[in-house]
Amino acid sequence: MADWFQDNGLLLGLALLDGLSSAGLIFLVAVGLNLVFGVLRIVNVAHGSLYAIGAYSAASIGLFAASLGVPAWASLPILLLSAALVGAIVGPLIERFLLRRIYAQEEVVQLLVTFALFMILEDVQKLVWGVQPIHHDQAMKLLGTIDVPFAGDFIPFTNYQLFVLPGIAVVTLVGLAWFLRRTLTGRVIVAVTTDREAATAMGIDASKIFLLTFTFGSMLAALGGALSSPTAALVPGIGAQTIVLSFAVVATAGLGQIEGAALTSLMMGLGRSIAVYFEPELEVVVPYIIMVLVLLVRPQGLFGVTETRRV
Amino acid sequence: MTDTFSRREVLAAGFGAVMLPATLSAQPAARPAEFKIGVTTFLSGPASVFGVPSRRACEMLVDQINAAGGIAGVPVRPIFVDEGPGTDHLVGEIRRLVQSEGVHALFQSISSGSCLACTPLSRELSKVNLLWDCGTQRIFEEGRWDYAFRTQGYATPEVLAPLLYLLRTKPDIRTVAVINQDYAWGRDSWEIWKTAMDALKPGVRVVAEMFPRFGSTDFSTEITRLLALRPDVVYSTSWGGELVTFIRQATERRLHERTTFVLPVAEASLQILGRSMPEGHIIGARGDHWNNHPAPRDPAAFNAFVNAYRQRFNEYPIYPCHHMAQAVWALKAAVEKAVAAKSGGWPSDAELAAAFRGLTFPTPTSTITLREDGQGLEDQIVGTSSFNPNFPFAVPKDMRLYPAAQVSAPVGQKSTDWLKTLTPALIQSAGQSI
């Protein structure tokens, strides 16, 4: 074991750096899904569409701004703004006109409504943005690279992936934790998550909270997409890939748990990058293996609380 | 169960007669009012980056042909079907195209899986089937199909030509890493490369074999590993969004300064990459149809095609457009040949199929001959990425043309067996500079 570390310790260090940035992105998408699931109890498949629309919009808005001659430094704020814009427009539309009609229905029906929406939005994306890869990497290029020393050599990392992505993820985590614990609205969201019946019995205006949470969750999905757009080329189908990983995070993290989502994202991000170094064929299944192992030990998810059933 | 069987027998007996006419194709054929082609291509999902441009090319060419009076006087109508939903759906769609729409020929498909599933069906349905883009070597090496013809090259020459180019231009390489999409083409193209490399230059060490999930949007970890390993060559047959993402993430982190990329399918992504594509790396086009081809067979025809496409769709055609065009031209040539053979009479499905065997048809850049096994011989041009003032994106320089016959496995041989017989002498003898 010690020998192994001597040989591979440095590689493990590199894997750690890579894992952090991918964990950051996974977290941003998954935490939004988890919040929505916690409050609305809807497994929102269309979360993946919001991710894709967020990514496409950020790239389009960025390209448009660049064509107008907006300075390069603005590309980062533009990413954040476009994500907020997408979430604020698309989120309420979906919640008001679609989800609101089905809150009384069974969970599976709700899930399928979002699945249907996901299918519709897949084609909408194609109609709006076409099928050719779209990319706009101003934000990544703007920040340049940093050389990380490695065994007498050096490895360039982009500052964007090494610092910005994990940084925004951490800021989001801290901000969310503060919001949920220290503000009234946040506490109401927590109350609805942990005991919906009691919360509504206490006179909480569920419809307002649902709208707020869904919009917020949509913004987070769009933010994940927007932040991925400087490094990834956008093509049809990116939403489907993202959502299925987020599902795994949510189930592993536990109902509505943001810290759980953070820890799970970290485990999955690191697990995958370690796999790429040492057993690349396992990379795809790592998230599911983590999920199964965690649920074996903690059936309610990493940070989930057992729902007490009174008899 | 007895019920089932008696029912089956009743059904088979009762309705067998109804079924028969649909499958009998030797009966005399009347000249149709229009010639329908069933075209399967990706209209959804990641591979629609190929499917949609090829569909446009098809529509454009059909418009041109119809404006000029159609094929042998018959106007052409394409019917498009999406490959995206998967094999079981596509197999049903092929049946619908043949049995309900009554298409006269099938153009299919982009995905190897689709081709492998539908080619046997085309024989069962006795319908001419032009494999217009898929590259799998398995089709004609593992079976014999009377009605199927591939009007372009396939995986073996498309991988072997870039390898020969690499070994000629960089004879000293010692290490290679692969990063391919995790699906059949990614695996097959690596097996072909590895087998050929071991025969042509034994002793090259493979330092990393990475097959990230199909549809990945981040290769940072793979790139870090490649940066640390410093292989002489990074080989990738990825395409679409994944190739664009990989190149951009890799160049930003200066991987291209440490290694030589060999990208046999790069052509389709170069326009999107624009200036992000680094210079000095080996690029292929699954054929010979580069926009800066220095000596096409018919420059006027070549420019006419490229310009018409650019004018209509505001972008350069990519290789799937050329492959689609090759299928259309092959069809035109074969139908005219078959009609001529019947002195103006209209050919049956079997007669049309017969016209394809051994057919040589012109393309703007060269000619393509369909071998006796149905495989088309399309020349390959490989070059080194560079920029010139005529194009806002990378194009090859120092191009070498590899005639198809030199880099394809002979009829009746499996690619992997044939590749093992190659000798290092081929590196110098194959191809010519253009």
Place this chain on the structure above:
Amino acid sequence: MKRIEPFLALALAGAIIAAAVAAPWLRFVLTIALAKGIAVMGILLLLRAGQVSFGHALYIAFGAYTVAFLAPRVGDAAVLLPLAAIGAGALGLLIGLFVTRYRQIFFGMLNLAMSMVFYSLLEKLYALTKGSDGIRVEIMPVAGQALDRIAYEWTIFGIALALAFALALLLRLYLASPMGEALAGIKTRETRLEFMGVPARGVLLSAYVLSAMVGGLGGALIALTSRHVTPLLAYWTSSGELVFIAILGGAGGVLGPFMGAIAYELIRVYAAASFADAWQMILGAALLLVILFAPGGLWGMAARAVGGRGR
């Protein structure tokens, strides 16, 4: 409604046969629809217990690959079909022992994880499975009878129809039995079952194994019909499709899966024929319309038309 169910079934079967005779290409589509309907009965079973599996495409793919792998050795459809069902049942027992410990989202997502691992295996074990290219299945004898293509296709169609009939009848008996009622009890009052001496997990497990078996059977029929199997059969969207069909058809009666499967396949075929690049949108919209305006799915609509209750 219960009383006219058999008549409705006969009418449906008559319509299917008539359509298959009238349009040869439809016979293929309908065989696939029957196969999927059989698999969806498994989803229906689990829905009774209030559980949604987002991974049952695993069993379809398992059944399909069982046929593909064994066809060269055991070239007889009449042998392969039960083999696929038993194999899928055994796999279902193995996985079921684990996943039936979980409920709701955990149940759904663990199933998803299992199917995605299987999907990855099919892709990764390239030497064995030919990856995404898939494996071809040749026309084979049925019960020792060598058949030409047309007779073979009719035979598989007939087997699918007969199996659909027989299994629907069995499912109906099962659901009306105490076992079936106990299964439905898991949905609303699982703890009470324990206090009545009924092992709830055992009840769910047996339903899970049955659902795996019909999944394997459906998959085997798909393989025998499309005669080419690819890993896409196991992808999560295929699992989503099964739940989609279950809800489209309606969970109220055993005919629901078949009505749903036929409607699904026909909509898809006609949407693809008329709007090749927007079929997803049309399917999604159809599902939304059914959920929003016809609760209870097609079965519910039929039930209302006849004037009875959906259940």
Place this chain on the structure above:
Amino acid sequence: MSEVLLRATGLRLAFGGVRAADGIDLDVMKGEFLAIIGPNGAGKTTFINMTTGYLKPNAGEIAYEGRRITGMSPRAIVKLGIARSFQLPQLFLEHTVEQNVALAVAARMGIWSPLAPLLRPGHRDEARDILERFGLSAIADSRADALNEGARKLADIAMAVALKPRLLLMDEPTSGVAASEKMTIVETLVNVLRDAKVTAVFVEHDMDVVERFADRVAVWSQGRIAALGPPAEVLADPAVQREVIGIERHPAKEAPHA
């Protein structure tokens, strides 16, 4: 009346800081009707939960017919002949009342045969019979989630009775039942139980019911048994009156338990 059916000795159970059971010793005699009274939070339901296997005591043991049952699962305990009803009725909400009871009958007969309805068509008849005895025939085909509180309560008990237990534990069987119907219902219930020779332990807040139907009464207070004996004796105890009945009888009367 002298044979001990259930014996609890030294039961202790604490949740966090709360002692729900703090040394419970109790013998339930075969054939008796034992009422449990006491203020909310005294640990009455906890006793039932421990006896039926839902909760495991931290210490002490419960023996049924001389056999130790602490640590056994609810399922195993039911098989021994101990059934219970619930303070919050636990019905299968999407089933009809008849299906609910029939399921309990089937559970007793053995659920594993999917062919049971063909082989033993009797379970539906038995369910209908039980419903009749409980006066629930009129609502036999109503879905359980459409019932009022009183009917739900009765259906809940009917399900427990359908299991043909020898010991039945009932958690507030009359709460939520309209005052006007209460006595009739309890009378019906008691007759059913006496006919079937069922020993019953029931948590009860209505002292009229206790006085009229209980053979003995146990007074729970802070996880302990404060008093035990015939109702006339115990209810006359001033301490009990002050601590338990005083609270119970007047303000809390008929307070529905959510």
